[in-house]
Amino acid sequence: xxxxxxxxxxxxxxxxxxxxxxxxxxxxxxxxxxxxxxxxxxxxxxxxxxxxxxxxxxxxxxxxxxxxxxxxxxxxxxxxxxxxxxxxxxxxxxxxxxxxxxxxxxxxxxxxxxxxxxxxxxxxxxxxxxxxxxxxxxxxxxxxxxxxxxxxxxxxxxxxxxxxxxxxxxxxxxxxxxxxxxxxxxxxxxxxxxxxxxxxxxxxxxxxxxxxxxxxxxxxxxxxxxxxxxxxxxxxxxxxxxxxxxxxxxxxxxxxxxxxxxxxxxxxxxxxxxxxxxxxxxxxxxxxxxxxxxxxxxxxxxxxxxxxxxxxxxxxxxxxxxxxxxxxxxxxxxxxxxxxxxx
Amino acid sequence: xxxxxxxxxxxxxxxxxxxxxxxxxxxxxxxxxxxxxxxxxxxxxxxxxxxxxxxxxxxxxxxxxxxxxxxxxxxxxxxxxxxxxxxxxxxxxxxxxxxxxxxxxxxxxxxxxxxxxxxxxxxxxxxxxxxxxxxxxxxxxxxxxxxxxxxxxxxxxxxxxxxxxxxxxxxxxxxxxxxxxxxxxxxxxxxxxxxxxxxxxxxxxxxxxxxxxxxxxxxxxxxxxxxxxxxxxxxxxxxxxxxxxxxxxxxxxxxxxxxxxxxxxxxxxxxxxxxxxxxxxxxxxxxxxxxxxxxxxxxxxxxxxxxxxxxxxxxxxxxxxxxxxxxxxxxxxxxxxxxxxxx
DNA sequence: CTCATTTTTCAAAGCGCTTTGGATGATGTG
DNA sequence: CACATCATCCAAAGCGCTTTGAAAAATGAG
Numbered sequence: 001x002x003x004x005x006x007x008x009x010x011x012x013x014x015x016x017x018x019x020x021x022x023x024x025x026x027x028x029x030x031x032x033x034x035x036x037x038x039x040x041x042x043x044x045x046x047x048x049x050x051x052x053x054x055x056x057x058x059x060x061x062x063x064x065x066x067x068x069x070x071x072x073x074x075x076x077x078x079x080x081x082x083x084x085x086x087x088x089x090x091x092x093x094x095x096x097x098x099x100x101x102x103x104x105x106x107x108x109x110x111x112x113x114x115x116x117x118x119x120x121x122x123x124x125x126x127x128x129x130x131x132x133x134x135x136x137x138x139x140x141x142x143x144x145x146x147x148x149x150x151x152x153x154x155x156x157x158x159x160x161x162x163x164x165x166x167x168x169x170x171x172x173x174x175x176x177x178x179x180x181x182x183x184x185x186x187x188x189x190x191x192x193x194x195x196x197x198x199x200x201x202x203x204x205x206x207x208x209x210x211x212x213x214x215x216x217x218x219x220x221x222x223x224x225x226x227x228x229x230x231x232x233x234x235x236x237x238x239x240x241x242x243x244x245x246x247x248x249x250x251x252x253x254x255x256x257x258x259x260x261x262x263x264x265x266x267x268x269x270x271x272x273x274x275x276x277x278x279x280x281x282x283x284x285x286x287x288x289x290x291x292x293x294x295x296x297x298x299x300x301x302x303x304x305x306x307x308x309x310x311x312x313x314x315x316x317x318x319x320x321x322x323x324x325x326x327x328x329x330x331x332x333x334x335x336x337x338x339x340x341x342x343x
Numbered sequence: 344x345x346x347x348x349x350x351x352x353x354x355x356x357x358x359x360x361x362x363x364x365x366x367x368x369x370x371x372x373x374x375x376x377x378x379x380x381x382x383x384x385x386x387x388x389x390x391x392x393x394x395x396x397x398x399x400x401x402x403x404x405x406x407x408x409x410x411x412x413x414x415x416x417x418x419x420x421x422x423x424x425x426x427x428x429x430x431x432x433x434x435x436x437x438x439x440x441x442x443x444x445x446x447x448x449x450x451x452x453x454x455x456x457x458x459x460x461x462x463x464x465x466x467x468x469x470x471x472x473x474x475x476x477x478x479x480x481x482x483x484x485x486x487x488x489x490x491x492x493x494x495x496x497x498x499x500x501x502x503x504x505x506x507x508x509x510x511x512x513x514x515x516x517x518x519x520x521x522x523x524x525x526x527x528x529x530x531x532x533x534x535x536x537x538x539x540x541x542x543x544x545x546x547x548x549x550x551x552x553x554x555x556x557x558x559x560x561x562x563x564x565x566x567x568x569x570x571x572x573x574x575x576x577x578x579x580x581x582x583x584x585x586x587x588x589x590x591x592x593x594x595x596x597x598x599x600x601x602x603x604x605x606x607x608x609x610x611x612x613x614x615x616x617x618x619x620x621x622x623x624x625x626x627x628x629x630x631x632x633x634x635x636x637x638x639x640x641x642x643x644x645x646x647x648x649x650x651x652x653x654x655x656x657x658x659x660x661x662x663x664x665x666x667x668x669x670x671x672x673x674x675x676x677x678x679x680x681x682x683x684x685x686x
Numbered sequence: 687c688t689c690a691t692t693t694t695t696c697a698a699a700g701c702g703c704t705t706t707g708g709a710t711g712a713t714g715t716g
Numbered sequence: 717c718a719c720a721t722c723a724t725c726c727a728a729a730g731c732g733c734t735t736t737g738a739a740a741a742a743t744g745a746g
Contacts, residue, residue: 002701002702002703003702003703003704004702004703012725012726013725013726013727014702014703014704014726014727015704015705015706015725015726015727015728016724016725016726018703018704018705019704019705019725022704026723026724026725027723027724027725028723028724028725031724031725043454043458045454045455045458045459046459046702046703047396047459047460047701047702047703048459048460048461048703049392049393049395049396049401049460049461049701049702049703050392050396050460050701050702050703050704050731051702051703051704052392052703052731053390053392053393053396053701053702053703053704053730053731053732053733054702054703054704054705054730054731055703055704055705055731056731058392060440065429075422075624075625076419076422076625078422079418079419079421079422086408086441086443087443089443090442090443095440095441095442095461096440096441096442096443097403097438097439097440097441098429098438098439098440098441099433099438099439100429100430100432100433100439111386111388112388115386115388116388116389116390116391117390117391117392117393117732118391118392118438223625224624224625224626224627225625225626225627226627226629226630230630251625251626254597257601258600258634261604281418281567282418282419282566282567282568282594283567283568283594284567284568284569286569287569287573291601345731345732345733346732346733346734347732347733355695355696356695356696356697357696357697357732357733357734358695358696358697358698358734358735358736359694359695359696361733361734361735362695362734362735365734369693369694369695370693370694370695371693371694371695374694374695389732389733390731390732390733391733392731392732392733393701393731393732393733393734394732394733394734395701395733396700396701396702396703396731396732396733396734397700397701397732397733397734397735398701398733398734398735399701460702687746688745688746689744689745689746690743690744690745690746691742691743691744691745692741692742692743692744693740693741693742693743694739694740694741694742695738695739695740695741696737696738696739696740697736697737697738697739698735698736698737698738699734699735699736699737700733700734700735700736701732701733701734701735702731703730703731704729704730704731705728705729705730705731706727706728706729706730707726707727707728707729708725708726708727708728709724709725709726709727710723710724710725710726711722711723711724711725712721712722712723712724713720713721713722713723714719714720714721714722715718715719715720715721716717716718716719716720
């Protein structure tokens with residue numbers, strides 16, 4: 001059932017039927033309802049490709065997943081972000097498309113995705129420091145939004161981000177105020193921009209307190225449970241183990257907790273732990289009482305906002321660049337306490 | 344840069360250029376390389392919508408996410424499955440599209456997604472018992488594959504599934520052999536087909552051993568960490584608490600572990616735990632030594648296979664229905680041990 | 687050198703939609 | 717009643733590609 005067929009059935013032209021269905025004013029209301037009824041009756045649905053061809057819009061938003069970082073797509077944080085975005089897309093009649101693209105040709109992928117008319121806009125996730133993809137997208141003139149920011153990139157661009165620096169500074173400050181001096185940072189991958197900012201916040205708090213951080217207590221890697229566990233185990237074996245640990249993700253914090261448990265240590269008494277809590281749906285930080293003291297910011301909500309901003313951008317390509325900086329909340333649970341006295 | 348323009352530059356017809364680029368034999372090899380060179384030079388990329396219009400194929404696979412079960416898309420298991428599928432899609436030049444569809448009109452969504460020509464095939468995830476979507480898709484004649492199966496559905500369909508019944512029977516048997524009699528099952532949502540099968544396997548093992556399961560020890564809900572924690576806490580408060588717990592997901596098992604820890608119980612000594620391990624990338628079940636004794640089956644791998652099967656189906660719509668039953672492995676870790684003696 | 691055959695290329699139709707630029711008839715005005 | 721105005725509707729062009737049916741050029745056989 002296509003437009004032509006439907007218009008024949010109705011004894012109207014394709015023009016009129018098309019206009020009736022798309023809400024144009026130059027069609028008699030009686031005719032319009034007749035058309036709508038017939039469309040519903042015959043289950044008519046405009047072919048999205050033909051529509052796209054004619055209008056030049058695809059009503060699809062693209063997310064390009066690097067194949068190399070195998071884990072990106074599978075990262076629960078990524079998942080929650082996308083779930084948020086999907087909600088907004090649905091509300092605005094956009095579909096969401098994923099393309100797996102080899103890292104080597106990320107530019108190629110974006111270019112082909114957009115040029116060939118598959119998507120109206122792109123979401124760039126997990127920006128690194130000096131992220132090259134940003135200028136690629138800028139040059140191409142594709143509407144896009146970055147989840148996060150990229151230190152070192154000069155071109156202006158739309159972004160939404162959590163104030164990572166401030167929230168980690170605050171969390172570190174909190175631990176210092178509790179008397180901790182040996183604090184470990186179990187961070188995300190070093191080349192990720194958010195990891196840098198968190199590290200900066202961490203170090204700033206140390207500076208402000210006039211103490212120096214021990215490089216042996218700074219680690220970074222992909223934020224899995226295993227990584228949190230292994231790193232914590234390693235650190236506990238040090239001659240001078242940390243009295244507090246700051247983890248960049250609740251997932252690695254779970255690994256940390258496992259390590260502590262295995263070593264017979266009690267969180268909040270023997271050692272303090274703060275995690276960054278993205279409010280992952282399947283990994284909530286407790287119910288009433290938080291499991292971990294945490295810097296909290298819903299990544300799902302960020303996804304919703306990002307999608308909104310992107311859609312705005314698509315509708316107004318020439319507006320000045322927009323950005324949105326979310327502040328993380330510091331929620332205090334039982335995983336933190338005063339630094340134990342030196343024995 | 345489109346076909347017309349490119350062909351003008353080359354002084355050839357659109358036909359020839361199109362054929363040269365698509366590898367048709369009726370074009371001179373010299374011409375072909377000339378065309379390819381020009382295409383590369385000018386960064387020509389066929390418009391995917393126009394191509395789709397002309398060929399009737401979209402080279403896109405659809406995944407429809409129910410909006411109601413907010414968590415589906417965000418479920419790490421879902422994520423890993425999709426990541427696997429994405430790999431296969433990429434290798435076969437398919438893109439992947441997600442649509443958020445209201446539960447109420449799931450049929451509508453499928454129908455519109457497919458009718459309007461957006462996708463060439465659909466992956467159906469998380470089938471329930473008597474899943475209505477299956478017959479919808481069958482009737483529509485859409486190529487599709489089900490991840491899981493649906494008890495009660497008569498129409499034949501393509502599926503890929505883990506042998507849930509057998510693996511849970513085996514795991515339960517294993518616990519019974521260790522002397523456990525009060526075994527809890529912390530299962531997934533009851534209306535999910537996989538949860539039913541696991542439950543059946545669980546009960547079958549009891550039957551085979553000639554003992555009866557305590558209904559108070561059977562629970563089901565969405566498999567979050569919180570759920571695992573809360574349920575384990577509840578059960579430990581019983582007059583006659585379980586000596587072993589079988590968890591349907593490593594995520595809820597982590598919650599169980601937290602509950603045990605809070606209650607000062609040691610896994611494997613005071614209480615045994617077995618989890619189903621989907622080999623989630625961010626939640627590996629330990630490295631060398633498994634954290635949990637587990638029934639193991641990579642959901643990511645299942646995603647890859649599912650995508651392959653779907654693509655085969657798209658290419659051969661009339662082949663007889665296919666299916667693939669994966670067996671889960673039982674890996675033994677330190678979370679299980681002989682049932683403690685009655686005190 | 688001619689005619690049949692094969693190779694190579696092309697013009698044009700078609701995929702299903704939107705949209706431009708009229709046409710048609712009804713209505714209002716002087 | 718002639719003319720301008722407005723509300724409706726329509727024919728046809730165009731979006732960028734593939735593919736059919738045919739023509740032109742090259743090749744081979746006799």
